[in-house]
Amino acid sequence: MPWPTEQKQRTRERIIESAVKLFSAQGFDNVAITDVMKDAQLTNGAFYAHFKSKQELYRKAITSAIKNSALAQDQEVDVSKLLADYLDINHVQQKTAPCPLAFLATDVATREKEVQIAYTDVYNNFINILNKQLSHSLSRKRQNYVLSALMIGGVAISRALSDEKIVLELLDACKEYGDELLVESNS
């Protein structure tokens, strides 16, 4: 096939957008293709003109999700602000664009290798954004791993907890400690 028309591209991206939203909120298996298509204002059958399987959509969704998440801006990122927005209750409750690293971590772990490769790409991108912003001391790399675990872990755990008081304490704790990590590393 030669080139997809511009209209088809737009439809395709609408489907992916819906997929990111729904997969993040409910997990891969709890979302039917019909649900995604309905959200994109289409019906079941049209799906296969864009993707060859649900799995393929999952891969595209993870990869593209990063573009709409708080990590979007590749250029100048205020890491301290990123930290605050990421570990925010609004992110946990998906009132801002969900980061698939946090929302789909254990879900991805149960999928085939291709999906995990997509996740790993996104994760490396995340680490690179942190690296770009901060000094490159030897312990810097280590601190960025820690920062990523803190952020992703904090949000992932928060989503699974039923007690909002604990959620807020956890998020605050991670935020404060993350900030201390940043100060340390810039001195």
Place this chain on the structure above:
Amino acid sequence: MPWPTEQKQRTRERIIESAVKLFSAQGFDNVAITDVMKDAQLTNGAFYAHFKSKQELYRKAITSAIKNSALAQDQEVDVSKLLADYLDINHVQQKTAPCPLAFLATDVATREKEVQIAYTDVYNNFINILNKQLSHSLSRKRQNYVLSALMIGGVAISRALSDEKIVLELLDACKEYGDELLVESNS
């Protein structure tokens, strides 16, 4: 119903054990009741003599998993050793008993409230174990939240990554930082 026989109890626990193992490895939706029963050396139909639904099994599995995980010993826990065992590649690869907090975090987030309440109970238990071992300064509580996010997040992310080199770096980074947190808090 009066009392379940001892034999029935044992069978029930075998089913739960299988469930913990399989749910952790593959996620709730990717494991059929038949799979669990087969692993427990039984067949499909016998399941409903023990549980009223798959959901109920999930709750029991999460709650009971903690007993077999690295967090088992309620009494004297060497937190530094716990940290090392938890953030170990063998735990990630499920060669030791999996901690449901790390293995099922985003999975639980997509289930109904009862499952999340079970998860929250286990999480509180985790935090309490940390609290019991360490001094009770004001910042102590904060540090335990951070420690939990580091451990659970580190393992959860590791499971989703396809690049083992990065996994080992991430685990090491979390381990080292976790240890520094412990030292800080005991001085």
Place this chain on the structure above:
DNA sequence: GTCTATAAATAGATAGAC
């Protein structure tokens, strides 16, 4: 309590009209 067989519902994927 456990078995085999089956009911009932769901969902991924395909076929063919427009």
Place this chain on the structure above:
DNA sequence: GTCTATCTATTTATAGAC
């Protein structure tokens, strides 16, 4: 390219024999 209709497979849960 999108629609409706359908095929097919899977899976939760139940029924009834042992």
